[in-house]
Amino acid sequence: MLDSGLDWENIDKDNVGIYIGVTEHGNVETESEIYQIKDYDYDTSFWSHHHNPRTVANNPAGEIALNMGITGPHYTIGAACAAGNAGLIQGVQMLRLGECDVAFAGGVSESIHTFGIFAGFASQGALATHEDPTKASRPFDKQRNGIVVSEGGCIYVLERLSDAKKRGAKIYAEIVGYAINTDATDFVLPNPERQAQCMRKALRVAGIAPEQINIVSTHATGTTNGDILECEAVRNVFGKSENTLINNAKSFIGHSMGAAGAIELAGNLPSFNDRHVHATINVDELDEQCAMDGLVLNQPREVDSVDYILNNSFGMLGINSALIVKRY
Amino acid sequence: MAPEEIRQAIIDILSDIAPDEDLSGLDDSVSFREQMELDSMDFLDIVMELRKRYRVQVPEEDYTQLASMESTVKYLEPKMANVPA
Numbered sequence: 001m002l003d004s005g006l007d008w009e010n011i012d013k014d015n016v017g018i019y020i021g022v023t024e025h026g027n028v029e030t031e032s033e034i035y036q037i038k039d040y041d042y043d044t045s046f047w048s049h050h051h052n053p054r055t056v057a058n059n060p061a062g063e064i065a066l067n068m069g070i071t072g073p074h075y076t077i078g079a080a081c082a083a084g085n086a087g088l089i090q091g092v093q094m095l096r097l098g099e100c101d102v103a104f105a106g107g108v109s110e111s112i113h114t115f116g117i118f119a120g121f122a123s124q125g126a127l128a129t130h131e132d133p134t135k136a137s138r139p140f141d142k143q144r145n146g147i148v149v150s151e152g153g154c155i156y157v158l159e160r161l162s163d164a165k166k167r168g169a170k171i172y173a174e175i176v177g178y179a180i181n182t183d184a185t186d187f188v189l190p191n192p193e194r195q196a197q198c199m200r201k202a203l204r205v206a207g208i209a210p211e212q213i214n215i216v217s218t219h220a221t222g223t224t225n226g227d228i229l230e231c232e233a234v235r236n237v238f239g240k241s242e243n244t245l246i247n248n249a250k251s252f253i254g255h256s257m258g259a260a261g262a263i264e265l266a267g268n269l270p271s272f273n274d275r276h277v278h279a280t281i282n283v284d285e286l287d288e289q290c291a292m293d294g295l296v297l298n299q300p301r302e303v304d305s306v307d308y309i310l311n312n313s314f315g316m317l318g319i320n321s322a323l324i325v326k327r328y
Numbered sequence: 329m330a331p332e333e334i335r336q337a338i339i340d341i342l343s344d345i346a347p348d349e350d351l352s353g354l355d356d357s358v359s360f361r362e363q364m365e366l367d368s369m370d371f372l373d374i375v376m377e378l379r380k381r382y383r384v385q386v387p388e389e390d391y392t393q394l395a396s397m398e399s400t401v402k403y404l405e406p407k408m409a410n411v412p413a
Contacts, residue, residue, distance in 0.1 A: 046380060049372040 001068075004157035005169060006102065017100030018061040018074035019090040020155070021083025021107030023258035023315070025076065026055030027114040060108050064155075072100050080315025081219070082180070083107045084154065084261025085323045089178045091158045101163060106155035106262035113151070121147055124188065126223050137255070138282035139220035139227050139248045140290040147221045150254030154262035172269050173309075173325035177206025183318025190226055195233035195320050199310065202322035203237075211241045212308050213324070215277055216294075217264050218248045219312040221255050228289045230312070235292055245303065247296045248280035261313030261321065271306045272327040329408045334401050337408075341377040345370050356397035378404075382411050 001008065033051055040046040053059065061074040073094070079086035084107030091105025111117045121127040128146035130136035137148035156172075164171055179201035183191035203210060216234060220227040238244045249264040256263050271277055279296040286297065311323045329337065339351055342364070349364050360366055374394055378384040384407050386394065393403035 040380075046376070049376065050369055053369065 001157060013069055013071045015101040016070045016072045017094050017103045018064050018070060019087050019103055019105040020061040020076045021079055021087030021258050022060055022076045023080055023083055023109050023111055025057050025059060027116055028110055029054045031115055064104065079319050080317060081257050081260055082313040082315040082319045082321040083258035085311060085313040085321035086180060088262060088323060089180060092175050095158060095160050103158040104155050105158050107259040108153035109151050109257035109259040111149050111151060111257045118149060128222055135282055137222055137251055139222045139251050139280055140287055141283045142285040142287045144222045146223055148254035150256045152256040152259040152263055154259055154266050171328040174328045176326045177202045177324035179205060180321045185318060188316050190229045190314055191318060192229045192233035195230060195314060196236040198320040199237045199322045202324050206324045208308060210238050211243050213244050213310045214306040215268055215271060215309045216244055216246045217268050217309060217311045218246060219314045220248050221250055231290045231292055244294050245277045245296050245301060246292055246294045247278055251281045261311060265311045268309050275306055276300045276302050329411045329413050331401050331405055333413045334404050334408050335397060338397060338400055341374055345373045354397060359395045382408060384408060
């Protein structure tokens with residue numbers, strides 16, 4: 001908000017909207033209360049009065065509103081690990097509808113504080129382990145064995161381009177295309193056909209061809225099947241594009257769940273100016289089923305120009321999202 | 329617990345609820361909410377912490393007794409007389 005240069009004092013707070021993507025919300029509080037009342041022999045009179053206001057699904061957005069005195073609409077968008085993109089897309093849509101003039105949009109995650117999420121991934125066989133923790137998150141590597149859960153948050157200030165230009169804002173990027181669709185095939189196993197369809201739809205909305213995308217930021221989390229299937233989808237769309245490089249941020253920071261889409265986009269935005277495309281690291285031995293032309297392995301690559309970035313974020317229950325931003 | 333110990337117990341609870349508040353200049357005769365930033369949920373924290381730490385029950389109809397330090401200590405004195413300091 002400070003970086004946006006908005007004249008915060010004089011902005012009508014009724015016209016500010018808050019749209020926060022979340023993987024899940026409330027587990028942390030509920031698990032911790034159950035753990036604590038065990039010490040009181042499960043006497044529910046010791047159950048916290050904070051439980052409900054902290055676990056209602058709009059809480060992460062509502063706390064921003066409370067802390068900043070924002071009186072426009074606020075709510076969260078539950079979209080599993082596609083939530084970061086989903087928050088941004090919701091912000092764009094609300095600006096277009098005129099529901100707000102400024103949107104705080106992105107995603108947050110507190111998953112690392114929930115016992116259940118770790119235990120659940122472990123039971124599912126999807127939790128990474130490695131004797132060297134810095135090597136545990138390794139999408140596309142042959143030895144990958146699952147997800148490294150991380151936490152974080154990334155929230156953007158979105159405005160209509162005309163408003164941003166009028167006030168001379170520093171514009172990081174222009175959102176020019178997006179799509180959300182659904183596999184409708186499995187609770188957790190991705191569907192590459194639907195993922196490819198999602199990317200193509202975002203390209204259609206942006207009115208550009210695959211060859212115009214300079215960076216595809218993959219969702220790949222380091223699970224055996226998930227990575228292979230996303231690579232299949234990316235090859236399907238970008239297989240013939242010589243201009244497209246492909247990278248992955250989770251190899252550096254793990255999987256920040258509901259924040260992932262928003263954080264991973266932020267990690268690629270500097271490429272518009274410095275023309276360096278960050279790599280996907282920890283690939284000691286590339287899994288041949290994940291091999292793709294354009295995959296930036298272990299070392300960043302310098303290019304002539306970066307004009308468009310496509311940001312993939314997929315999640316459980318078959319939610320797919322792709323967001324396209326353009327250099328401004 | 330003697331009145332002074334009850335007062336200290338309340339100060340300890342308040343510092344946990346509102347760690348940013350400077351409680352050294354608290355006026356015991358003035359209500360907490362006039363001197364501190366306490367929202368409706370924070371106030372219930374006082375009730376919950378008394379229950380958790382000292383097994384003291386404060387029924388809802390008595391909440392008004394917890395308005396200021398003076399009234400709180402006076403109200404808790406008989407309830408906490410047998411609580412070891």
